[in-house]
Amino acid sequence: MNHIISIRDLERTDIDCLLDKAALIHANCYDENSLKGKILALLFFEPSTRTRMSFDAAMARLGGTSIGVDSVEASSVAKGETLADTIRVVSGYADAIVLRHPKEGAARLASEFSSVPIINAGDGAGQHPSQTLLDLYTIRQSMPLEGIKVGLLGDLRYGRTAHSLAYALSLYHATLYTLSPKGLELPCAITEELTEGGTAIIEHDDVSTIIRDLDVLYVTRIQRERFPDSASYFRVASSYRITPELLSGVKERLIVLHPLPRLDEIDPRVDLLPHARYFEQSRNGIPVRMAMLQKVIS
Amino acid sequence: MIDHITGGEALNVLKIIGITGFTTESISVATNVKSSKMGRKDIVKIENRELRKEEVDRIALIAPHATISIIRNFEVYEKKGVEIPRYLIGVVRCPNPGCISNTNEPVPSQFEVSQKGLHCLYCDWMITNDIKNYIL
Numbered sequence: 001m002n003h004i005i006s007i008r009d010l011e012r013t014d015i016d017c018l019l020d021k022a023a024l025i026h027a028n029c030y031d032e033n034s035l036k037g038k039i040l041a042l043l044f045f046e047p048s049t050r051t052r053m054s055f056d057a058a059m060a061r062l063g064g065t066s067i068g069v070d071s072v073e074a075s076s077v078a079k080g081e082t083l084a085d086t087i088r089v090v091s092g093y094a095d096a097i098v099l100r101h102p103k104e105g106a107a108r109l110a111s112e113f114s115s116v117p118i119i120n121a122g123d124g125a126g127q128h129p130s131q132t133l134l135d136l137y138t139i140r141q142s143m144p145l146e147g148i149k150v151g152l153l154g155d156l157r158y159g160r161t162a163h164s165l166a167y168a169l170s171l172y173h174a175t176l177y178t179l180s181p182k183g184l185e186l187p188c189a190i191t192e193e194l195t196e197g198g199t200a201i202i203e204h205d206d207v208s209t210i211i212r213d214l215d216v217l218y219v220t221r222i223q224r225e226r227f228p229d230s231a232s233y234f235r236v237a238s239s240y241r242i243t244p245e246l247l248s249g250v251k252e253r254l255i256v257l258h259p260l261p262r263l264d265e266i267d268p269r270v271d272l273l274p275h276a277r278y279f280e281q282s283r284n285g286i287p288v289r290m291a292m293l294q295k296v297i298s
Numbered sequence: 299m300i301d302h303i304t305g306g307e308a309l310n311v312l313k314i315i316g317i318t319g320f321t322t323e324s325i326s327v328a329t330n331v332k333s334s335k336m337g338r339k340d341i342v343k344i345e346n347r348e349l350r351k352e353e354v355d356r357i358a359l360i361a362p363h364a365t366i367s368i369i370r371n372f373e374v375y376e377k378k379g380v381e382i383p384r385y386l387i388g389v390v391r392c393p394n395p396g397c398i399s400n401t402n403e404p405v406p407s408q409f410e411v412s413q414k415g416l417h418c419l420y421c422d423w424m425i426t427n428d429i430k431n432y433i434l
């Protein structure tokens with residue numbers, strides 16, 4: 001069955017194929033009734049309004065319908081039902097299931113009990129392949145993915161979007177520059193795995209020294225709760241803040257991405273620069289998720 | 299009879315096969331026996347007990363050189379080494395507290411065994427050392 005659980009399950013050709021399909025959809029070359037009569041179940045055991053809405057919208061654009069639970073409290077999960085049972089029941093109602101769950105590996109488990117395809121929309125600190133695909137898609141709108149230089153900035157330890165993206169970019173022989181506060185570095189296991197696979201990973205602590213080399217700057221949230229007090233948070237956060245001044249003299253094709261919502265990581269004045277692509281990135285969620293739905297339900 | 303157990307691990311082997319002070323099997327244990335191959339080794343002899351595959355897999359994790367002999371009528375009926383299988387199903391617990399396999403879901407833990415260690419097939423965590431602390 002056509003599950004999409006982890007970006008690691010996809011080969012480069014699968015990714016290219018999905019991105020090509022998304023580009024066609026984006027150019028309005030798609031059948032708006034291709035999923036007519038199909039039902040998508042949205043199982044969100046953790047709130048994520050935007051991801052949910054964008055799957056809802058993607059399904060509607062292809063002529064399909066979506067159903068879902070609005071809150072965990074209202075569902076049988078609150079009564080102690082296992083995820084395995086929920087999936088067995090819900091897969092009888094729908095043609096595919098989008099799952100978001102606080103436990104890592106939940107989507108993998110769901111795929112073992114489901115009679116319909118599962119799309120992972122985030123499981124705990126684990127995988128979130130639809131975000132990675134739309135990140136890649138947004139980069140590819142501006143430049144080919146092969147061999148680019150990408151700066152990953154922010155919380156690289158807990159930020160799952162950065163992990164999946166780093167892995168996916170390694171398939172395209174990217175050079176990765178990591179910029180993160182002390183204690184929030186990319187986990188060793190990931191660095192080792194990527195390095196062994198031939199990816200160059202260069203650690204830096206000052207974004208201004210490398211920003212002129214970069215093609216992509218991927219900024220992630222630095223969460224306040226990772227710091228002992230707000231003074232140390234502000235000190236670190238301000239040294240990782242992206243400003244128009246910092247971006248002066250960068251490559252013309254440099255794009256700045258962020259999975260949103262942002263806190264203080266990017267100065268709002270950056271929004272006006274041609275490098276700022278984070279709002280476009282979030283809008284790209286629709287064609288990319290439409291391509292994913294078409295791939296799994298057919 | 300389980301021979302060539304890593305020195306000092308005999309009691310852990312007994313724990314793995316569920317032998318406690320309350321079980322009735324007749325058991326002999328020798329620890330820190332001199333061994334030309336291993337320096338020192340432990341030996342465990344249990345009467346009237348065959349080992350299940352999951353038990354052998356667990357023993358392989360703490361005593362990779364162990365040999366298991368089935369003795370019938372004072373003769374070695376069968377003798378084999380242990381081998382850590384490619385996949386360990388329900389043998390070790392995932393150290394990641396956020397892993398779905400550590401909840402009440404009706405699934406055993408699943409690990410893939412590689413050179414680097416054990417890799418949780420649910421959450422991707424790796425167990426690289428102190429594997430015996432995670433044996434179920």
Ligand SMILES: [Zn+2]
Pocket residue numbers: 105392393394397398399418419420421422423
């Ligand atoms: Zn796990």
